[in-house]
Amino acid sequence: MKLAYWMYAGPAHIGTLRVASSFKNVHAIMHAPLGDDYFNVMRSMLERERDFTPVTASVVDRHVLARGSQEKVVDNITRKDSEDNPDLIILTPTCTSSILQEDLQNFVDRAQMDSKGDVMLADVNHYRVNELQAADRTLQQVVQYYTEKARKKGDLPQGKTEKPSVNIIGISTLGFHNQHDCTELKKLMGDLGIEVNVVIPDGASVHELKNLSRAWFNLVPYRELGMMAVEYLAKEFEMPYVDITPMGVVETARCIRKIQQVINQQGADVNYEAFIEDQTLHVSQAAWFSRSIDCQNLTGKKAVVFGDNTHAAAMTKILAREMGIHVVWAGTYCKYDADWFREQVSEYCDEVLITDDHGEIGDAIARVEPSAIFGTQMERHVGKRLNIPCGVIAAPIHIQNFPIGYKPFMGYEGTNQVADLVYNSFTLGMEDHLLEIFGGHDTKEVITKGISADSDLNWTKDGLAELNKIPGFVRGKVKRNTEKFARDRGIKNIDVEVLYAAKESVGA
Numbered sequence: 001m002k003l004a005y006w007m008y009a010g011p012a013h014i015g016t017l018r019v020a021s022s023f024k025n026v027h028a029i030m031h032a033p034l035g036d037d038y039f040n041v042m043r044s045m046l047e048r049e050r051d052f053t054p055v056t057a058s059v060v061d062r063h064v065l066a067r068g069s070q071e072k073v074v075d076n077i078t079r080k081d082s083e084d085n086p087d088l089i090i091l092t093p094t095c096t097s098s099i100l101q102e103d104l105q106n107f108v109d110r111a112q113m114d115s116k117g118d119v120m121l122a123d124v125n126h127y128r129v130n131e132l133q134a135a136d137r138t139l140q141q142v143v144q145y146y147t148e149k150a151r152k153k154g155d156l157p158q159g160k161t162e163k164p165s166v167n168i169i170g171i172s173t174l175g176f177h178n179q180h181d182c183t184e185l186k187k188l189m190g191d192l193g194i195e196v197n198v199v200i201p202d203g204a205s206v207h208e209l210k211n212l213s214r215a216w217f218n219l220v221p222y223r224e225l226g227m228m229a230v231e232y233l234a235k236e237f238e239m240p241y242v243d244i245t246p247m248g249v250v251e252t253a254r255c256i257r258k259i260q261q262v263i264n265q266q267g268a269d270v271n272y273e274a275f276i277e278d279q280t281l282h283v284s285q286a287a288w289f290s291r292s293i294d295c296q297n298l299t300g301k302k303a304v305v306f307g308d309n310t311h312a313a314a315m316t317k318i319l320a321r322e323m324g325i326h327v328v329w330a331g332t333y334c335k336y337d338a339d340w341f342r343e344q345v346s347e348y349c350d351e352v353l354i355t356d357d358h359g360e361i362g363d364a365i366a367r368v369e370p371s372a373i374f375g376t377q378m379e380r381h382v383g384k385r386l387n388i389p390c391g392v393i394a395a396p397i398h399i400q401n402f403p404i405g406y407k408p409f410m411g412y413e414g415t416n417q418v419a420d421l422v423y424n425s426f427t428l429g430m431e432d433h434l435l436e437i438f439g440g441h442d443t444k445e446v447i448t449k450g451i452s453a454d455s456d457l458n459w460t461k462d463g464l465a466e467l468n469k470i471p472g473f474v475r476g477k478v479k480r481n482t483e484k485f486a487r488d489r490g491i492k493n494i495d496v497e498v499l500y501a502a503k504e505s506v507g508a
Contacts, residue, residue, distance in 0.1 A: 015133065018172050028089070120142070249284055284413075296324075317344075329351035478499075
């Protein structure tokens with residue numbers, strides 16, 4: 001558990017709530033202080049959905065602290081069960097319940113005796129895991145719960161579907177473009193002649209979970225959510241899974257070839273090479289665009305990439321392999337899965353950063369001065385301070401990253417969207433010229449603080465006045481060079497003389 005004013009991944013209970021509220025007719029109850037139920041506001045605002053099952057907060061107050069929590073939590077569970085008739089109620093631990101050392105499993109067992117629907121505890125350690133890890137664990141737990149329940153009742157279907165079929169696992173509410181990616185993946189599977197058996201958790205009923213084993217294979221597009229579930233299904237039913245994210249021309253083709261291999265190993269005879277070639281040449285514009293004169297202007301330009309494992313790894317490969325862009329460093333905040341990330345990106349970038357410290361990332365961006373950033377909304381804020389453009393590719397995200405229009409990142413339409421994002425994120429030659437003519441962007445005053453919160457430098461009035469005379473499109477770079485010059489020499493106050501000396505040191 002970490003107290004911070006910016007976290008790349010939220011607390012564990014947010015991950016559990018994301019999974020629970022993605023399913024149909026599944027209710028989540030959290031035992032927490034008043035005000036911690038902001039999830040409902042966030043969900044309704046960002047997803048723009050008219051109808052979803054809200055989360056209930058079992059509020060911890062002074063009366064609860066005096067008498068104990070069990071009676072109130074059990075009453076809340078049984079009340080929701082009778083009022084809404086949910087198929088499942090998930091009780092999620094929170095930091096508060098962990099601090100109070102509550103026996104939540106006992107609460108669940110008591111409530112189950114008086115409830116018609118199922119009641120289960122999300123078994124996650126809130127001190128040890130974050131939002132993404134908790135979501136992955138909760139989904140696996142729900143899948144296991146209903147698989148074992150169906151097996152005990154003798155209600156587990158036997159055998160596979162007649163035609164090749166797939167489960168798409170890991171599509172969740174509040175995910176980065178998840179619904180758009182899911183639509184594109186369904187279309188892709190249809191084009192390949194593969195039936196979609198079940199999509200979980202988004203929009204699924206828990207009653208469908210017993211049918212998961214009927215699919216020929218599982219597809220898990222996001223490394224962060226679904227891996228524990230597919231590994232459980234592989235162990236229980238020997239179900240193969242494909243965990244290659246189909247993002248970018250090369251990785252989409254590799255994903256399809258892996259699907260072809262998995263299906264043919266089970267007795268089918270499919271060949272998708274003609275489909276891959278047609279899609280690459282005629283549907284995806286990315287392959288053509290990467291060879292156009294416009295895109296060649298990007299060749300060799302410097303970029304940095306940061307985000308969750310899935311999107312940061314995929315974008316690093318696209319930039320380096322498909323567009324000829326120099327990735328100076330690539331990083332992820334998924335520290336728990338760092339080995340996988342290093343393995344994926346090491347050959348496509350100069351340096352790999354594994355950290356969840358946004359200050360460290362901001363300083364790393366300022367140090368290398370890339371032409372563009374591809375990261376989260378936090379890196380976008382950093383880019384604005386440094387006057388470096390940023391394309392948002394991963395959560396954490398703002399409402400602007402929940403587009404109403406169709407913008408998948410996966411599949412062949414996704415390749416077009418990614419190519420547009422990359423191209424439009426760079427400041428190109430003519431734009432540089434126009435920025436010089438019109439004096440830069442709408443920012444009139446240069447920001448004089450460093451990226452780190454503990455910046456030790458101060459700009460004097462005359463130094464700042466001279467800095468503001470510099471054209472806007474290079475002002476940020478001059479400022480950073482001057483601050484580096486001052487810091488290397490132990491200078492605390494930057495005046496006109498220091499600014500001139502810094503310019504002379506770099507031959508400006």
